[in-house]
Amino acid sequence: MEKIIEVKNLNKEFTSKIKLSGFRNSLKALFKPEYQQMKAVDNISFSVAKGEKVAFIGPNGAGKSTTIKMLTGILYPSSGEIRVDNLVPWQDRKKLAFKIGTVFGQKPQLWYHLPAMDTFYLFGKIYELDQAKFQKRLNFLIDKFQVREFVNQPVRKLSLGQRMRCEMIASLIHQPKILFLDEPTIGLDVVAKQQLREVLNLMNKEEETTIFITSHDAGDLEKIADRVIVIDRGRVIFDGTVKNFKDKYAWYKLIDLELADNHASEKLNLRGVKILAQDKLSLKLEVDIKKISVKEVIDKLLNIYQIADITIAEMPMEEIIANIYEQNLQKIK
Amino acid sequence: MLKESKKLISTVAKNFDFVLFYTKYNLASAMEFRFNFFSQVFFMIINDTMFLLLWYFFFEHFGKLNGFGFQEMIAIWIFAAGSFGWVNAIFGNANNLGKIISNGGLDFYFTFPKNHLLHALVSKTDLSAWGDLIFALLAFVLFFPLTLYSCVWLIVGWFFSSLILLSFYILVGSLSFWLGRNEVLHNNLMHAFIAFSSNPSSVVQGFLKFFIFFVIPAGFATFLPAELLQTFALDKFIYVVIFSIIFFIITIFIYNRGLKKYSSGNLINIRS
Amino acid sequence: MNKIYRKLNKYFSIFKVSVMDRLAYPLELLYSNIFILLITLVMSGVWRVVYANQPDKIISGFSLAGMIWYVFMTELILTSNPSIIGEIGEEIKSGNVAYALAKPYSFVGYYFGSILGKTFINFITKLFVGVLVLICFIKLPSLNLFIIFAVIIAIILALVLNFLVSATCSLLAFWVEDVDSMRFIYQKILFIGGGLLFPLDVYPIFLQKILHYLPFEGILYGPARTFVNFDLAYWQALVLRQTIWIFIFIVLIKIVYAQGIKKVNINGG
Structure with missing residues (x-):
């Protein structure tokens, strides 16, 4: 070309x-x-x-x-x-x-x-x-x-x-x-x-x-x-x-949950899902999208919790690039 | 009555404190770029000297006009450059007031517990104005006898002269409340004031004399104070004091009228 | 031939757009007359006193009316130019000068067109309004078709020369940070060297001789004097001097600009 x-x-x-x-x-x-x-x-x-x-x-x-x-x-x-x-x-x-x-x-x-x-x-x-x-x-x-x-x-x-x-x-x-x-x-x-x-x-x-x-x-x-x-x-x-x-580089998404009550029907235990922060009525999760799909996670969450609001965020661009650079730095080392 | 006066005095004192602080702060910030600051000051002194030089040639050739000569020219410049220096060094945003108003920039100052106009004016310093100030002082020291009277009048005269100039800045800036963005008009008016105060216009006769006192008040701002520097005259002194106070009051009144219009929100189009 | 025409037309188009830009706010054009009329008014008062008191010191050839026209003319030429050093200096300081490199025109050429466009409109409006106002009070100097032509030539050359000298100074912004000081010092040099407000004949002889060899006389004094007190020999010499200075500064600008733009490259601007 x-x-x-x-x-x-x-x-x-x-x-x-x-x-x-x-x-x-x-x-x-x-x-x-x-x-x-x-x-x-x-x-x-x-x-x-x-x-x-x-x-x-x-x-x-x-x-x-x-x-x-x-x-x-x-x-x-x-x-x-x-x-x-x-x-x-x-x-x-x-x-x-x-x-x-x-x-x-x-x-x-x-x-x-x-x-x-x-x-x-x-x-x-x-x-x-x-x-x-x-x-x-x-x-x-x-x-x-x-x-x-x-x-x-x-x-x-x-x-x-x-x-x-x-x-x-x-x-x-x-x-x-x-x-x-x-x-x-x-x-x-x-x-x-x-x-x-x-x-x-x-x-x-x-x-x-x-x-x-x-x-x-x-x-x-x-x-x-x-x-x-x-x-x-x-x-x-x-x-x-x-x-x-x-x-290669965008490997996670963030899920932010607002709960209607702090009642959970079971404990959240999914492979690829990490709990970043937990409060009485809120939950912040990191989902490794190479290991599990967001849909799967949400289906599970809807079963476990009474959800008032949900926000899904992509891995921020800055972080993706910083991540790339980190990997680059590791490579140099 | 006593309580009112005490309150007034304490407000003035607090504001004086505020202004002093801001001036020191602005000066300190300017010192971060020391070289640039000194360069601006130095060249402004050169600039003013060159301007005065122009008139030196004029009086060399023509001699005194009705008793007005180069010495009188210097006296005028002590107050023209002096007041310009004081006002723009301390109230560095004076020349930008019109722009601030038409950009909706006053809103920022409303959120603070200080008089917003004062705050807006002092939040900047004009570096070259410090040069004007130094020039005025130098001109005084070099060309005038340092008597008790002349030194006292220098300070007092500078005060009233600056008050008139500051009022004029506020007055012209206030036009933006009604006219919106009006840079050309603003610059023409300010330029006219400064030009009048720095030309030997005090020699003019007749109708023009009225013009340079009451249309563009350069007469009160520079000519009378300059004459008073050489010899005291009670009537001239009273004229200067009374005019500057009345002019200031009128200006603030007009500003407040404009402010009311501004706050009514009818100026949305001006802010776009 | 067509190619050359297109190349020059480029800068003329910039000139035209600049004129239109200025016409976008006609009220502003009206306001811009305020200062020049006020200063002419006041100076006429001063000159009236001079002529009344010192009749023996009168500058030869300048009647009182002529002197007032002189003030008007020099202020007209001076204030028609927007702040050249300010505009170009800021572009250089901010590094925006570099962007012109990616365009098919020259940086200085672009400013030549745009600044002269503004100057042209400023000049025409102030001339028109000023003359209308002044002839209510004083007589026009004696004019005929040739004199008018001569004045026009002198003024065009003066405005071009002022642009070139200012632009050359403004290019110093590649090396000097304090553009503001440059601006007003240049202005003062122009005031003194060009005889703003009063003719160079007022100066001591030695100074007049020195100023004769500087370009500033050709910017203010020359055209103003031609208008007020036309003299063929003087005009011819004036035009010659203006043209020579124009060529000198065109060369200077090219040299200084080439050096300056190299510096942008080395320092990244």
């Missing part, structure tokens, strides 16, 4: 001035600065095929943003190779800019006080698109993303979900082959997140747009990605499909 992103032995080190507190030290730093090296990306390699949807996840400071900045040509590596659509990002930056779209969660592209339509036309000019083709493309996107109703209202009047859909259009106007998204769902509510994910999947399906998304959000992982790359402390510690990811 055609590889649209190829990363080989990528390394990135940053030099920063050591800044100690205090006035004297500030003066010293001015005249005789001391530096320290920080390795942000440590010998990573991976490749992405055309049309794939990759989630690039990891804890804060893991090197996600640095990697994506190198892929888009914003930063250049200390060593290693990158090829994006057969271009070297930091060398052919402007050429690459025409082929990629970017959505950086922290930096909106739409002009806030003007209708989104104005930004779209501006982008049409920025990407030097042919007038006729641009119009056609714009109409196509507006219909597909269902924004016609509000695309002529000032952006500040739109809801977050509507704004997000317009942001997506802006990043897709020039029909990029790859869409890079850096934490796009940050601060969005449930509905907005859903709309964004639908739209991404749509573009991928219809135009084979390769999607490369960094995120902290478990939902992004499950609802968009078909592949996951986990990075921690600058290193890749997992690279595989989402299914493999969950099978």
